[in-house]
Each structure stands twice: as C-alpha cells, then as structure tokens.
Amino acid sequence: MKITAEIRAHAREQAGSRCECVGANCRHHRGAARCKRGLRGDQWKVYWRTEKGGIGRENIDAWCLDCFQNNFAVPTSSVTLLFPDIADYVRLTDADRRKAITLMAVFHEAADRVAKEHAGRLSKIETDEICLEFEKSLFALRAARALKERFHEDARRLSLPTPELCSGIHCGEVTRSREGELFGDAVGIASRVKGVAKAGQIVLTGSVVDQLDGGMDLEDLGEHRIAEMPEPLRCWAVRY
Numbered sequence: 163m164k165i166t167a168e169i170r171a172h173a174r175e176q177a178g179s180r181c182e183c184v185g186a187n188c189r190h191h192r193g194a195a196r197c198k199r200g201l202r203g204d205q206w207k208v209y210w211r212t213e214k215g216g217i218g219r220e221n222i223d224a225w226c227l228d229c230f231q232n233n234f235a236v237p238t239s240s241v242t243l244l245f246p247d248i249a250d251y252v253r254l255t256d257a258d259r260r261k262a263i264t265l266m267a268v269f270h271e272a273a274d275r276v277a278k279e280h281a282g283r284l285s286k287i288e289t290d291e292i293c294l295e296f297e298k299s300l301f302a303l304r305a306a307r308a309l310k311e312r313f314h315e316d317a318r319r320l321s322l323p324t325p326e327l328c329s330g331i332h333c334g335e336v337t338r339s340r341e342g343e344l345f346g347d348a349v350g351i352a353s354r355v356k357g358v359a360k361a362g363q364i365v366l367t368g369s370v371v372d373q374l375d376g377g378m379d380l381e382d383l384g385e386h387r388i389a390e391m392p393e394p395l396r397c398w399a400v401r402y
Contacts (some may be wrong), residue, residue, distance in 0.1 A: 165208045165210075169208060169243075169317070170208055171224065172222075172234075173208045173223065173224040173390070174201055174223075174224050175225065175246050176224070177201065177224035178202050179200055180196075180197075180198075180199070180200055180201065180392045180397075181196070181197035181198075181199045181200070181201060181206070181224065181225050181226040181229055182196065182197075182209075182223040182224055182225060183196070183197045183209075183223070183226070183229035183230075183233070183392060184196050184197075184301050187300075191216065195322075196306060197225075197226060197228075197229050199226040199228065199229070200226075201224055201333065203224060205226065205227050206224055206225060206226050206227060206229065206230075206282060207224075207225050207230040207235060208222055208223070208224060209222065209224070209225045209230065209233075210222055210224045217322050221287065228387075231263075238335050238336065238337050238346070239335065239336060239338070240333065240334065240335050240336075241292055241296065241333070241334075241336055241344075241348070242295075242296045242297070242299045242302040242332070242333040242370060242373070243285075243294070243295055243296075243302070243331070243332055243333075243336075243344075243348060243352035244282075244293070244294040244295075244302045244308060244330075244331050244335075244352070245291065245292070245293055245294075245303060245329065245330045245331075245352050245353050245355070246273065246292065246294070246309055246327050246328070246329040246356070247277060247291070247327065247328050247329070247356055247358075247359075248265065248266065248269055248325050248327060249325050249326045249327060249328050249361035249362070250325060251266070251307070251325070253398055254325060260278065261322060261323070263316060264320070264322060265322050265323065266326075267315055268313065268316050268317055268320065268322065269292075270292060271312075271316070272309060272312040272313045272316050273292055273294060273309055275293045275312065276294075276305050276308050276309045276312055277295075277296075277305060279305075280296065280299055280301045280302075280304050280305040280308065280309070281296065281297065281298075281301050282294050282295055282296040282297075282302070282305060283295050285342065285344055288303075291353065293344070293349070293352070295344065295354070299331065299366075299370045299373035299374055300371065300374060300394055301335040301374070302331050302370070303331065303364065303370075303374070303378075303400070304367075306327075306329045306331065306364045307364070308374060309327065309329075310326075313327065325361070326361035326362040327358060327361075327362070328356060328359035328360060328361055328363055328365075329359055329363070329364045330352055330353070330355030330356030330358065330359055330361070330364065330365050331352065331355070331364065331365070331366050331367070331370050332348055332351045332355050332366075332367045332369060332370060333348070333367070333369040333370050334346065334348025334351065334352075334354035334369060335347075335348055336348050336349060337349050349402075351367065351388060351395070352390070354388045354389055355367055355388070355395070355397060356385050358383065358397050359399070363399045363400070364399065364400040365383065365397050365398070365399050365400075366397065366398045366400065367378070367395060367396070367397060367398075368395075368398075371398055378400065379400070379401040380398040380399065380400060380401060381398060381399045381400075381401055382396075382398055383397040383398060383399055384396065384397070385397075
C-alpha cells in the first residue's frame, strides 16, 4: 500500500496525535499499555499491520520514530523470495470447499518442509499466500521444483487433486521486524511476479537470473507491468 498524504492525515487523526505502538517490541516502553509519545511534525511513521491482512485504513497505525526504529532495527539484507501458489484454486474451492481447504493445508505443510530442506524458511503465511525466504537464488529455484513434487506426492496420498503450482522468485533487499516479518519493495515484487506465472511455471526476475550465472534453460517472457513499479519488469520462465 502506498502511503499517501491522505493516508498519513487519516492515520494521525485516527491516533489522536499520539503514538499507537503498544510496546510489545519496544525497549523504551516495554510492558506499557501504549507509548506515551506524541506525533510531532513529520517525526512519525505510518505502520501498516500486514499480519492482519488487507490494505484498508483500518489496518494502519501511527507510530513515533522511536517506536518505528525499535521495531524495525534489524539491518536491511538481501534475500531471495519464492512466492508459490496453487493454480486455479478458486475453481477448486467452488467445486468442493472442504477438499480445497484440506489441499491448502497440505500445500502449506509441504512448503514448510521444503523450505527447511533447502536452507530456507517459511517467512509469511496469509489466508491465500505464502512466502519462502532463502539466502541464495539457486536454493529458491531448487525449492520451487521440489515443492511441486512434494505437494503432488502428499496430495495423492490423501486422494486429493494435484493442481499445478505457479511460482514467482525475486531477489532484493528487505527489512525484518523483530518478530521476523519482512518488509520492503522486494516482497511486493516477488508476490506480483507470481501473478505473471501460468500454471506449472516458475517465473524469475533479472535479479535472480543474474545470481544463477547461466547454465539454466530459460524462456524470455518480455517486460511486464508490475503494480506500483514505475518501469516494466522483465521476467523469465524456467524450462523443464
């Protein structure tokens, strides 16, 4: 969500010009019900509570700079993010909601195990989206391939459908909260690159291709418009 002047004004009014951080992670007021600092001039930030889902104004807080810095004090780092998804999941849900929900649970469990097996971690889970984080792009690509096999194997064992996956992989800089949640443009880009992928495809951005250092059979998908990015993003699909 792009933080506009209008959103900032709404957040400040909603907060009553007082920091809304409740102190769970802040050293300077841990245990307090709420930070007592006021919001002065431009010395405050809008905090988007992504863990609650949605991008509406009901999911934003106004935090003083001290609270913001204390919660996001972990240095920026470069990681490779894999966003996999079950293709045509809406149709599966319409056909048999209970079976689709079970399939999603199988998918999440398979993703968690595959991430650990490839030196990564499952860093984000929402109702319909998961993110796997890796130090190297090669690990992310191997995990994307392994996830398809593991997911289909587990689904067949439970007599469930075996739909294809569509995956997006992007490498970029992120900031990590003290609770481990990732923030930054790289997260949004990786999530949206997943939308470029067709069923069964693994789609990569240039930052990933550069790290793979050749030796990979890729199909150039050309440039794609990515939401909130000023320039088109060139993507490649992995050929099997």
